[in-house]
Amino acid sequence: MGNHGRPDRLRHLAVVRRHVTRVAAEQGPLPEPAPPVDEARPAKASPRLLLRKKYLGPTLLLTVLWVTQTIGFFGYSSWAPTLLAKEGFSVEKSVFYVALTTVGAPLGSFLAALVTDRFERKWCLVVFGAVIALCGLLYGLTFNPVLIVVFGFLVNLFERGYTALGYAYSPELFDTRGRSLGTGVSYGLGRLSNAAGPLIIAALYHGTGYQSVFFFIAGTWLVGALILALFGPRTRPARTAPAERPHATV
Numbered sequence: 001m002g003n004h005g006r007p008d009r010l011r012h013l014a015v016v017r018r019h020v021t022r023v024a025a026e027q028g029p030l031p032e033p034a035p036p037v038d039e040a041r042p043a044k045a046s047p048r049l050l051l052r053k054k055y056l057g058p059t060l061l062l063t064v065l066w067v068t069q070t071i072g073f074f075g076y077s078s079w080a081p082t083l084l085a086k087e088g089f090s091v092e093k094s095v096f097y098v099a100l101t102t103v104g105a106p107l108g109s110f111l112a113a114l115v116t117d118r119f120e121r122k123w124c125l126v127v128f129g130a131v132i133a134l135c136g137l138l139y140g141l142t143f144n145p146v147l148i149v150v151f152g153f154l155v156n157l158f159e160r161g162y163t164a165l166g167y168a169y170s171p172e173l174f175d176t177r178g179r180s181l182g183t184g185v186s187y188g189l190g191r192l193s194n195a196a197g198p199l200i201i202a203a204l205y206h207g208t209g210y211q212s213v214f215f216f217i218a219g220t221w222l223v224g225a226l227i228l229a230l231f232g233p234r235t236r237p238a239r240t241a242p243a244e245r246p247h248a249t250v
Contacts, residue, residue: 023115059182061231065125065166066190070225071197073159075217076136080152087143087210097145101152108160112168115161121169122232127225128162133218140214147227168174172235 024030050059077098084094115124120204132155139151204212 042202045177047181049178050182050185055174055178055182057231059186059231061227062170062173062183062186063189064227065170065224066187067193068129068192068220068227069163069166069192071200072132072136072217072220072224073163074194075197075201075213075220076139076155078198079205079213080139083140083205083210083213086205093145097148098152100149101156104152104153104155104157105160108157108162109164111157112161112164116165116168121165121172122228122234122236124165125162125169125232126225126229128158128165129221130230131158132162133221133225136221137214137218140211140217150216169235173233 017152020030049055081094084097089097112124135151135154139148139155142148142151170183170186171179201213201216202218223243
């Protein structure tokens with residue numbers, strides 16, 4: 001166990017020595033390496049750091065992103081089989097339909113990989129959120145089994161892509177000092193909101209009916225997309241090389 005990884009290190013050292021020997025033969029003896037510099041470990045970021053204007057805006061924006069994503073998706077995925085069964089579909093069929101829709105999830109991650117470095121992430125999130133809202137609403141308004149599977153598939157496809165893009169977009173809104181704290185707090189608040197989402201959906205269903213649930217879910221996604229469109233900073237212009245991509249301006 002103690003030698004785990006040692007062969008790889010030895011091979012790497014051998015490669016480095018060969019390169020050093022070749023360069024020294026071509027250009028003469030190389031200078032001695034500079035001595036290591038002891039750097040002070042940065043102080044742990046205080047939660048008060050997020051109250052500064054530089055960090056408060058991105059934290060609030062990402063909190064909206066993750067709250068709307070959590071309520072919108074988990075409200076849909078957790079309640080869809082129950083709501084379908086309540087509206088006359090057998091439990092077996094409702095679970096089967098929802099299971100078919102989840103095929104879109106891994107494809108959504110692949111879709112995000114295709115667009116994340118090709119297009120501006122902010123606008124990818126806005127478009128994906130709007131598509132999820134539309135497909136989720138159509139899912140709730142139809143009782144045709146084929147359309148239920150199609151629209152449910154599209155919701156899963158674009159939601160998984162949305163989440164993957166959100167994970168990439170979030171840390172780019174902070175500098176190194178506030179990155180872990182800002183992304184952690186906003187993501188944590190988003191997950192905490194899942195305690196309220198099911199209660200809201202249950203109240204809507206019993207108060208105003210089945211379709212109102214999907215209007216609420218669609219509205220949640222649209223709110224997130226609108227806030228991002230209006231206030232989300234650009235972090236990665238389309239079709240630029242990695243060395244040319246500027247940092248986010250907040």
